Amino acid sequence: MADIIQLLPDHVANQIAAGEVVQRPASVVKELLENAIDAGSDSIKLIIKDAGKTLVQVIDNGKGMSTTDARLSFERHATSKIRSAEDLFQLHTKGFRGEALASIAAIAHVELKTKQPNDDVGNSIIIEGSKVTDQDVVVTPQGTSVSVKNLFFNIPARRNFLKSDNVELRHIIDEFHRVALAHPTISFAMYNNGSEAFNLPISNYRQRIVNIFGTKTNEKLVPVEEETEVLKISGFVGKPEFAKKTRGEQYFFVNDRFIKSAYLNHAIASAYDGLLKSGTHASYFLNLTVDPQTIDINIHPTKTEIKFDDEHTLYAILRSAVKHSLGQFNIAPVLDFDRDATLDTPYEFKKETVKTSAPSIEVDRSFNPFQEDEPVKQSTSVSYKKEPAESWESLYVGLESKGTKTQQDFSEVHFESEEATVSMFDKDVEQTHTTYQLHNKYIVSTIKSGMLVIDQHRAHQRILYEDYLRHLTVKGALSQQLLFPLDLHFSNQEITVINQLKEDLEHTGFVFSNVEEESVEIIGVPVGVPESEVSIILEQLISDVENEVPDSNFSATDLLAKSMAKSLAIKTGQSLQKDEQEHLVNKLFACKEPNVSPANRTTFVTMSVDELDKKFI
Numbered sequence: 001m002a003d004i005i006q007l008l009p010d011h012v013a014n015q016i017a018a019g020e021v022v023q024r025p026a027s028v029v030k031e032l033l034e035n036a037i038d039a040g041s042d043s044i045k046l047i048i049k050d051a052g053k054t055l056v057q058v059i060d061n062g063k064g065m066s067t068t069d070a071r072l073s074f075e076r077h078a079t080s081k082i083r084s085a086e087d088l089f090q091l092h093t094k095g096f097r098g099e100a101l102a103s104i105a106a107i108a109h110v111e112l113k114t115k116q117p118n119d120d121v122g123n124s125i126i127i128e129g130s131k132v133t134d135q136d137v138v139v140t141p142q143g144t145s146v147s148v149k150n151l152f153f154n155i156p157a158r159r160n161f162l163k164s165d166n167v168e169l170r171h172i173i174d175e176f177h178r179v180a181l182a183h184p185t186i187s188f189a190m191y192n193n194g195s196e197a198f199n200l201p202i203s204n205y206r207q208r209i210v211n212i213f214g215t216k217t218n219e220k221l222v223p224v225e226e227e228t229e230v231l232k233i234s235g236f237v238g239k240p241e242f243a244k245k246t247r248g249e250q251y252f253f254v255n256d257r258f259i260k261s262a263y264l265n266h267a268i269a270s271a272y273d274g275l276l277k278s279g280t281h282a283s284y285f286l287n288l289t290v291d292p293q294t295i296d297i298n299i300h301p302t303k304t305e306i307k308f309d310d311e312h313t314l315y316a317i318l319r320s321a322v323k324h325s326l327g328q329f330n331i332a333p334v335l336d337f338d339r340d341a342t343l344d345t346p347y348e349f350k351k352e353t354v355k356t357s358a359p360s361i362e363v364d365r366s367f368n369p370f371q372e373d374e375p376v377k378q379s380t381s382v383s384y385k386k387e388p389a390e391s392w393e394s395l396y397v398g399l400e401s402k403g404t405k406t407q408q409d410f411s412e413v414h415f416e417s418e419e420a421t422v423s424m425f426d427k428d429v430e431q432t433h434t435t436y437q438l439h440n441k442y443i444v445s446t447i448k449s450g451m452l453v454i455d456q457h458r459a460h461q462r463i464l465y466e467d468y469l470r471h472l473t474v475k476g477a478l479s480q481q482l483l484f485p486l487d488l489h490f491s492n493q494e495i496t497v498i499n500q501l502k503e504d505l506e507h508t509g510f511v512f513s514n515v516e517e518e519s520v521e522i523i524g525v526p527v528g529v530p531e532s533e534v535s536i537i538l539e540q541l542i543s544d545v546e547n548e549v550p551d552s553n554f555s556a557t558d559l560l561a562k563s564m565a566k567s568l569a570i571k572t573g574q575s576l577q578k579d580e581q582e583h584l585v586n587k588l589f590a591c592k593e594p595n596v597s598p599a600n601r602t603t604f605v606t607m608s609v610d611e612l613d614k615k616f617i
């Protein structure tokens with residue numbers, strides 16, 4: 001009988017290997033980002049189109065490749081990272097299999113441009129389905145750019161298997177987060193369909209976490225540091241009260257590589273024993289550094305799993321380190337010198353130098369509790385000082401002028417206030433400035449330096465958003481009881497979403513008497529929410545959750561607050577009374593981040609007299 005065994009042609013072998021390495025666009029993102037890091041880059045850009053189905057591009061400023069290396073990099077088992085099997089046990093790079101580029105080039109259109117630092121020109125290579133279609137000399141910046149277009153163009157079954165853009169984008173963002181978290185000393189930017197999704201400057205670890213997950217994360221983090229002979233641990237765990245229903249923010253890095261380990265996850269969970277509400281999961285961002293000889297990362301093609309020589313010891317050390325940190329945090333507030341104070345300081349104040357005079361306690365003699373139309377909550381930290389006639393304008397722009405009066409104002413203002421609810425207008429004192437509504441859209445007012453223009457819809461969104469967030473976190477919202485229960489109908493899927501958010505909704509003041517398969521019965525709504533708006537709010541919320549545009553700040557609470565603020569904010573086109581205008585201005589400047597709406601849009605602009613003068617030249 002004739003021989004029947006034959007060697008598979010390279011492109012077939014590559015396609016098969018590609019199945020292991022590239023499951024979806026996010027796998028390409030991971031491989032390209034890792035190559036960029038291995039190349040010693042300190043600035044990396046990721047560009048995505050159509051959730052990576054049309055384009056994944058990574059641009060780095062690393063060491064680049066020579067002409068020969070550029071061509072070789074697409075060969076299978078072509079790697080510069082190991083020379084012998086022994087090297088595997090000393091691995092300090094991410095890649096080593098030499099498979100990624102070959103695999104990707106087998107199933108996509110790939111364009112590589114690369115230049116080494118000392119060369120005048122670089123090289124470009126175009127490969128489609130493992131075939132080199134073009135190779136040329138090009139002018140290109142130092143480093144490497146790899147564009148991967150039309151992924152799975154020659155494997156329609158795989159292409160059809162991809163999930164919706166939302167889901168694929170979520171996976172890409174997850175990969176991006178993992179890589180960016182492991183490397184705070186590299187700056188990363190991500191662009192999605194032409195707009196910037198993340199811009200992460202080089203920073204310390206805490207700040208990298210905050211830049212990714214939002215300013216609010218800062219106060220939730222407890223540092224963990226431990227160094228033993230076998231293991232160094234550093235990073236942060238989340239305070240128990242901020243534990244989440246989902247396992248979203250759980251990150252282990254071993255020697256700067258993201259890994260999943262149910263076993264080590266268990267070690268952390270057990271450190272939280274008795275501290276978490278059932279069904280919730282603590283966040284963690286932990287870096288373990290171990291001798292590369294004591295681990296085997298070669299057991300899984302996508303390399304997110306790892307084998308440790310001595311798992312039991314690791315488990316015990318990790319558990320006790322986390323327990324220790326949580327314990328310390330429970331008895332004494334953590335003094336964290338790593339903390340970046342600008343993250344907490346509202347708007348313009350962050351530019352001021354700190355006054356060294358002793359803190360003074362302000363007694364507001366003119367304070368009249370009956371003057372406020374809202375209850376003023378006392379918080380443990382001091383609220384903004386109630387300003388007499390000067391009002392908010394001195395708080396805001398006055399800081400720029402260096403008059404003694406404003407300096408003094410500044411020293412009397414205390415930060416870290418959750419409850420900046422004290423009005424900065426004093427109604428007894430005659431107002432010296434006026435507000436004016438323009439096109440039922442903007443509120444215009446004079447300020448010391450010139451003119452202030454506020455977008456009423458965005459400003460009100462900001463105000464409501466912070467209010468709701470506060471209510472959601474302190475769980476102190478008031479509810480108004482409905483005369484007749486409200487019966488609303490939803491699809492099964494929508495009910496699932498409502499169930500997920502039910503508890504949070506209750507914190508804003510909703511009271512559900514019944515949630516069934518296709519209907520909900522509501523007997524209480526947040527104070528100030530008109531009954532007629534309830535179904536619109538819930539529908540909006542459900543659609544926001546379903547179309548969740550993943551952004552850096554995503555959390556259910558946050559989304560709820562944003563969504564409600566969006567539904568209930570004063571609309572463009574609504575005419576406002578003078579006192580309503582003033583109230584809006586006051587409330588806006590009592591916000592923590594008055595200058596942007598919850599969707600990060602500008603809420604107000606100012607124009608100084610100088611700028612106006614220039615226009616009249």
Ligand code: ADP
Pocket residue numbers: 031035036039060062063064065073074078079080081094095096097098099100101102143144
């Ligand atoms: P591996 O990373 O496992 O070595 P890859 O297929 O990902 O395999 O890459 C092959 C080789 O191409 C790498 O070993 C490296 O020498 C080179 N290379 C890939 N990407 C880059 C890059 N962005 N900058 C410099 N060299 C790169």
Ligand code: MG
Pocket residue numbers: 031034035094095096100101
């Ligand atoms: Mg690689």
